[in-house]
Amino acid sequence: MDGLLPAEATERLVATCRTTVGDNLRSVTYFTRTDFQQVYLRDDLERDADLMDFIGIERQDFNTTADAYGGSELGDYRYTLRVFENGYLVRVGGENAAVFVTTDGVELRDFDALARAVSTTLEEWES
Structure with missing residues (x-):
C-alpha cells in the first residue's frame, strides 16, 4: 500500500527514526x-x-487510553511502549493518524527521544 504519505514525508520519517535508534530500527x-x-x-x-x-x-x-486517562493528573497521553520477547513497539500519534515503530533493544531514554522526534515530524506535515 504505497503512496499514503508523500515521498518526502516518508523519507523524513524513516531518517528521523534511523537517527534516533540507529541499527536497532526494525520497522x-x-x-x-x-x-x-x-x-x-x-x-x-x-x-x-x-x-x-x-x-x-x-x-x-488509543481510543480506550484517551477515554480512560483524559483529564487525569498524569497529563496528556504522549506515546505507548509495548515490550515483547524479541523487540519493542512504540506507537506515536493521535486518533486520525499515527506511526508505530518497532525496534530491537534500546535504552528507555531512546524511546522518549524517538517518540518526541516522530511526534514532531507528524505535526509538521499534518499542519
Missing part, C-alpha cells in the same frame, strides 16, 4: 483510520506480519 508503519503504509522494514526481517491486526489493536488501544 516503521504510518496509519490512518482507513489505510496504512509500511514505510520501512529492515532487510533481515520477514515481510509476512499481519499489519492490519497490529493497526487495529493500536487504534482501539
Whole structure:
C-alpha cells in the first residue's frame, strides 16, 4: 500500500527514526483510520506480519487510553511502549493518524527521544 504519505514525508520519517535508534530500527508503519503504509522494514526481517491486526489493536488501544486517562493528573497521553520477547513497539500519534515503530533493544531514554522526534515530524506535515 504505497503512496499514503508523500515521498518526502516518508523519507523524513524513516531518517528521523534511523537517527534516533540507529541499527536497532526494525520497522516503521504510518496509519490512518482507513489505510496504512509500511514505510520501512529492515532487510533481515520477514515481510509476512499481519499489519492490519497490529493497526487495529493500536487504534482501539488509543481510543480506550484517551477515554480512560483524559483529564487525569498524569497529563496528556504522549506515546505507548509495548515490550515483547524479541523487540519493542512504540506507537506515536493521535486518533486520525499515527506511526508505530518497532525496534530491537534500546535504552528507555531512546524511546522518549524517538517518540518526541516522530511526534514532531507528524505535526509538521499534518499542519
